[in-house]
Amino acid sequence: MRSRKYRIVTAAERINNRLTRFALRKGIAPRAFALLETTGRRTGLPRHTPIGNGCVGDTFWLVAAHGTQSDYVRNLQVRPAVRVKIGNRWRAGTAVVLPDDDAHARSRTLPYQWDAALGRLMGSSPLTIRIDLERNG
Template identity: 75%
Template sequence: MRRSVKYRVVTTVERVNNRLTRAALRRGWAPNAFTLLETTGRRSGQPRHTPVGNGLDGNTFWLVAYHGRQSDYVLNILNNPLVRVKVGGRWRSGTAVVLPDDDPIARSRTMRYQWDAALGRMMASQPLTIRIDLTS
């Protein structure tokens, strides 16, 4: 799959930020606006951790993947929808559902942490909504 120029530029910057945020989330140091998403690597079968915005709403976790199907974690979800999210220091399991007909920009405007969602909208190349139905 050919990735867009915007995707390549933004992800170059995000790569450093994600490493720092991932480390902070693992240690419980990151702000509540962020959570850790665990998917299963589609090739390796190993757990993969990606920092994402905190979209928790009761037993549903909303996620706007700002690069859509260009993102490795989205491809992992499409391969295996069983995921976990670490919210408030606690892992919760769930099943992810990709919603191609949902309006991801409108969805991002409903997110609790609007400063993070606004940054995501600015960097978005192919936004896509994902709903995670949490079971625990």
């Protein structure tokens, strides 16, 4: 069952996520954000989720604020092949869930600290995810 904090925070996030997703699709969102594409675990359809930009070289770090309560985390657990739109470019990668990683400590290493701090504040059960991106070619 989803926690009370999760339900309250996600209700507020819905409008923000729609606006951010639109801006990311159009290429006009701030660089602090990226767009994660997972494959729906039931439908098999592409699903797009705005996330904080945690790209460091060929590794993309993501701290899922609500852990496995989030549908996109459940999707990538079933189908770890994902794509991430960073700026105006899509990059393919493979997601790896790291349940033993200290998500709060990891969030302090991310490039955009104001966004990471909001995630720490609003998160109900943070979970680290590493996405191994395919090399630029």
